[in-house]
Amino acid sequence: MDFAAELKRQVTRIDRGLDQLVPPAATRPARLHTAMRYSLEAGGKRLRPVLVLATAELFGVEDDSALAAAVAIECIHTYSLIHDDLPCMDNDDLRRGRPTAHRQFDEATALLAGDALLTHAFALLAGNYPDNLAGALVRELAAAAGSRRLIGGQMEDLLAEKKSDATGDELEFIHLNKTAAMIEAALVMGGLIGGANEDAIGTLRRAGRHLGLAFQIVDDILDATADTATLGKTAGKDAKAGKTTYVRLHGIDASQRLAQAQTEAVFAALRALPGDTTFLDRFADALIHRQK
Amino acid sequence: MDFAAELKRQVTRIDRGLDQLVPPAATRPARLHTAMRYSLEAGGKRLRPVLVLATAELFGVEDDSALAAAVAIECIHTYSLIHDDLPCMDNDDLRRGRPTAHRQFDEATALLAGDALLTHAFALLAGNYPDNLAGALVRELAAAAGSRRLIGGQMEDLLAEKKSDATGDELEFIHLNKTAAMIEAALVMGGLIGGANEDAIGTLRRAGRHLGLAFQIVDDILDATADTATLGKTAGKDAKAGKTTYVRLHGIDASQRLAQAQTEAVFAALRALPGDTTFLDRFADALIHRQK
Numbered sequence: 380m381d382f383a384a385e386l387k388r389q390v391t392r393i394d395r396g397l398d399q400l401v402p403p404a405a406t407r408p409a410r411l412h413t414a415m416r417y418s419l420e421a422g423g424k425r426l427r428p429v430l431v432l433a434t435a436e437l438f439g440v441e442d443d444s445a446l447a448a449a450v451a452i453e454c455i456h457t458y459s460l461i462h463d464d465l466p467c468m469d470n471d472d473l474r475r476g477r478p479t480a481h482r483q484f485d486e487a488t489a490l491l492a493g494d495a496l497l498t499h500a501f502a503l504l505a506g507n508y509p510d511n512l513a514g515a516l517v518r519e520l521a522a523a524a525g526s527r528r529l530i531g532g533q534m535e536d537l538l539a540e541k542k543s544d545a546t547g548d549e550l551e552f553i554h555l556n557k558t559a560a561m562i563e564a565a566l567v568m569g570g571l572i573g574g575a576n577e578d579a580i581g582t583l584r585r586a587g588r589h590l591g592l593a594f595q596i597v598d599d600i601l602d603a604t605a606d607t608a609t610l611g612k613t614a615g616k617d618a619k620a621g622k623t624t625y626v627r628l629h630g631i632d633a634s635q636r637l638a639q640a641q642t643e644a645v646f647a648a649l650r651a652l653p654g655d656t657t658f659l660d661r662f663a664d665a666l667i668h669r670q671k
Numbered sequence: 672m673d674f675a676a677e678l679k680r681q682v683t684r685i686d687r688g689l690d691q692l693v694p695p696a697a698t699r700p701a702r703l704h705t706a707m708r709y710s711l712e713a714g715g716k717r718l719r720p721v722l723v724l725a726t727a728e729l730f731g732v733e734d735d736s737a738l739a740a741a742v743a744i745e746c747i748h749t750y751s752l753i754h755d756d757l758p759c760m761d762n763d764d765l766r767r768g769r770p771t772a773h774r775q776f777d778e779a780t781a782l783l784a785g786d787a788l789l790t791h792a793f794a795l796l797a798g799n800y801p802d803n804l805a806g807a808l809v810r811e812l813a814a815a816a817g818s819r820r821l822i823g824g825q826m827e828d829l830l831a832e833k834k835s836d837a838t839g840d841e842l843e844f845i846h847l848n849k850t851a852a853m854i855e856a857a858l859v860m861g862g863l864i865g866g867a868n869e870d871a872i873g874t875l876r877r878a879g880r881h882l883g884l885a886f887q888i889v890d891d892i893l894d895a896t897a898d899t900a901t902l903g904k905t906a907g908k909d910a911k912a913g914k915t916t917y918v919r920l921h922g923i924d925a926s927q928r929l930a931q932a933q934t935e936a937v938f939a940a941l942r943a944l945p946g947d948t949t950f951l952d953r954f955a956d957a958l959i960h961r962q963k
Contacts, residue, residue, distance in 0.1 A: 402818060407844070411818055411826040462786060465759075467778035486759035490782070491826050494754060495818035497786065501793045502813035505806050514802035517809055521794035526694060526703055526787035534703040534783050552699070 382661040386429065393428045394420075396446040397453065400503060414484045414492035415499075418457050421475040426594070426666070427452045430565035431572075433662065434583060437654045438573020445572045447507035448516055451500040452565050455524050458496035459561075461489050463533065469616075476611035497524070508572075515571050523564035532557025545623035558598075559591025566590075579652060586648035586659075593641035594666050599624040600634050601671065609671050642667045674953040678721065685720045686712075688738040689745065692795060706776045706784035707791075710749050713767040718886070718958070720745045722857035723864075725954065726875060729946045730865020737864045739799035740808055743792040744857050747816050750788035751853075753781050755825065761908075768903035789816070800864075807863050815856035824849025837915035850890075851883025858882075871944060878940035878951075885933035886958050891916040892926050893963065901963050934959045 397419050404413040428449035435445035464471040464479040465486060472482050481489035504516045523529060536553045539545035566583040575583065599617065603626045607614040617624045625634040645663045649656040689711050696705040720741035727737035756763040756771040757778060764774050773781035796808045815821060828845045831837035858875040867875065891909065895918045899906040909916045917926040937955045941948040 406819065408823050408826040408830065410830065411823060415818065458786075462782060465782065467782060487829050488826070490754060490757065490759060491822050491829075494750075494786075494789065495822045497789055498813055498817045498822065501809055502817055505809035505813060510802045510806035513806045513809070514797050517793055517797035517805070521790055521797060525790045525794055526707065527698065530783050530787045530790065531700050531703060534700040534780070537779050537783075538700070538702065 380657050380661070382658070382665070385658055386662070386665075389429045389432050390425050392432065392443070392446065393425050393449055393453065396428075396443075396450045400447055400450045400507075401454070401499065410484070410488060411491055411495060414480055414488045415495055417483060418461050418474075418480050418492065419453065419496070421477050423457075423475050424669075425453065427456050427561055427565040429662065430562065430587075430590075430659075431569040433658050434566050434569025435572045436569075437652065437656060437659065438570055438575050438579075439654075440569075440573045444508075445569060447503045448568045448572060451503040451516075451520065452561065452568065454496040454500040454503070455520065455529075456561060458493040458500075459524075459529060459533070461493040461496070465489060468533075468537065471613060471616075473607070473612050500524075512571065516568055519564055519567050519571065523560040528556045528560035532560065540620055540622050543621040543623060547628060550623055550625070550628065554592055554595040555588065558595040559588050562591035562594065563587030582648050582651050586645050586652075589641045589644035589648065590663055590666070593638050593645065593663070596625045596634050596638040596641065597667055597669065599626045600631060600638070601669075602626075603631065605671060611671060638667050672949050672953070674950065674957070677950055678954070678957075681721045681724050682717050684724065684735070684738065685717050685741055685745065688720075688735075688742045692739055692742045692799075693746070693791065702776070702780060703783055703787060706772055706780045707787055709775060710753050710766075710772050710784065711745065711788070713769050715749075715767050716961075717745065719748050719853055719857040721954065722854065722879075722882075722951075723861040725950050726858045726861025727864045728861075729944065729948060729951065730862055730867050730871075731946075732861075732865045736800075737861060739795045740860045740864060743795040743808075743812065744853065744860065746788040746792040746795070747812065747821075748853060750785040750792075751816075751821060751825070753785040753788070757781060760825075760829065763905060763908075765899070765904050792816075804863065808860055811856055811859050811863065815852040820848045820852035824852065832912055832914050835913040835915060835919075839920060842915055842917070842920065846884055846887040847880065850887040851880050854883035854886065855879030874940050874943050878937050878944075881933045881936035881940065882955055882958070885930050885937065885955070888917045888926050888930040888933065889959055889961065891918045892923060892930070893961075894918075895923065897963060903963060930959050 402412050404416050406412040431449040431452055432445050460474060461480045463469055464474055465481055471479055480492055501517055505513045532553050536557055539549050563584050566587040567580055570580050570583045602614060602617045605614055642663055646660060649659050694704050696708050698704040723741040723744055724737050753772045755761055756766055757773055763771055772784055793809055797805045824845050828849055831841050855876050858879040859872055862872050862875045894906060894909045897906055934955055938952060941951050
């Protein structure tokens with residue numbers, strides 16, 4: 380398999396889906412819809428939507444029926460970045476190599492664009508799937524993005540930033556929820572669209588959990604070792620903020636070993652799935668070896 | 672009918688529903704869930720959830736099956752108030768007679784609590800109704816709360832605040848979307864749960880639209896005429912901000928006549944519905960004659 384070509388094919392589908400399934404920039408009010416698209420179109424790795432599409436294909440989906448769910452999860456991810464970048468949160472000026480939404484527009488527009496992307500995700504699920512599937516997808520996404528998971532992880536992350544002695548338990552809560560929840564949801568939603576049975580859904584959830592943790596550990600390592608130009612976002616933020624990270628708790632070398640162990644756990648889970656998981660294997664491998 | 676007693680009965684049901692259907696304050700992270708409940712429990716008129724319950728009853732719902740939808744719409748309304756009160760939006764210190772969420776907690780916590788309430792609304796719908804009904808409810812709520820309606824209205828409101836010469840067209844867009852959309856959705860969701868047919872849903876939508884406009888015109892009048900202690904929120908804000916309102920465009924007397932005309936249109940729509948609409952009639956009448 381030509382992994383790079385296959386990845387590019389999926390990202391191209393997603394970019395087309397984003398264009399088709401999000402209101403045009405000129406929709407009234409144009410400033411709001413322009414801001415929504417500005418952040419969505421900034422690029423990024425498209426990690427979560429690629430996982431939705433690839434997992435759905437693994438379970439036999441050959442048409443574009445997973446595309447709306449892929450766009451929905453990217454809407455959620457993008458809203459969370461917009462709100463996370465706001466001055467009252469991380470106060471970041473740069474995202475994906477461009478000014479953050481509140482720097483490009485203003486804080487109020489960024490706030491509302493985030494709210495609108497969050498709401499649109501659920502509109503997409505309920506508007507593009509038969510009701511029984513839509514119900515399961517909304518339940519999965521609302522739980523993953525909700526107060527106990529994505530938002531809960533962000534809240535604890537914020538509280539942990541104020542202390543340099545956050546524990547390993549707090550760090551695990553943050554990463555399981557802030558990062559892994561949405562990656563789990565991506566795999567599970569792809570499985571649901573492909574009609575995966577309950578066992579397979581459980582396996583997908585496990586794979587997503589380990590993949591999310593691996594992704595986050597590498598994120599911590601990159602923040603400590605890469606430069607801003609390479610990352611496309613401000614580097615060295617964690618150390619500067621005195622934030623507890625895997626790197627701070629365990630050092631670079633042990634963090635790399637932890638990331639590798641999580642990736643091995645992803646491979647093990649993927650082996651328990653039916654079909655050819657080569658793309659997902661390669662995807663997990665690329666994530667741990669990424670440079671940004 | 673003892674209107675006050677009936678209203679109190681519905682509000683009591685809603686307060687119980689809020690307590691049962693929103694995670695306990697101690698749920699991890701406690702600060703986030705405490706903030707969600709702080710704003711939900713601040714009281715307020717419970718206008719939208721009362722409309723959900725009363726409309727469902729009009730269509731024969733005798734049990735608590737409309738309660739989750741009532742709570743969901745109050746979650747959306749409360750999130751929109753929390754975000755609207757933030758410094759980058761209206762920068763308000765007082766809401767329902769208490770400090771706003773970002774004054775009581777901090778901006779980041781208020782932001783995340785709003786995000787969490789928005790997300791929870793969809794979790795409630797997908798988690799408490801059969802999938803075919805949940806699908807219709809999520810579509811209705813996501814559209815009403817989305818970028819073309821609630822959030823779009825807030826965006827145009829913000830843009831209009833920067834100019835004292837907003838047009839009647841802009842004012843109508845703002846109020847139809849910022850205010851009327853969610854009131855329409857409340858009536859429609861009540862109808863959907865009660866199994867109302869397409870004709871009745873259309874009538875409920877029309878009643879909601881007029882009720883929403885009547886409500887907003889009275890809001891503008893009260894902002895110009897009542898005091899802060901009575902309102903439980905800062906009075907006289909519109910004039911101070913030089914904001915275009917019904918009162919500014921038409922004066923107090925003409926605004927009162929406009930509100931009355933909208934209320935008459937509500938009564939006309941309600942007359943086209945089956946069953947005893949006395950409570951909804953009295954509710955519309957109370958809204959136009961309210962003092963806060």
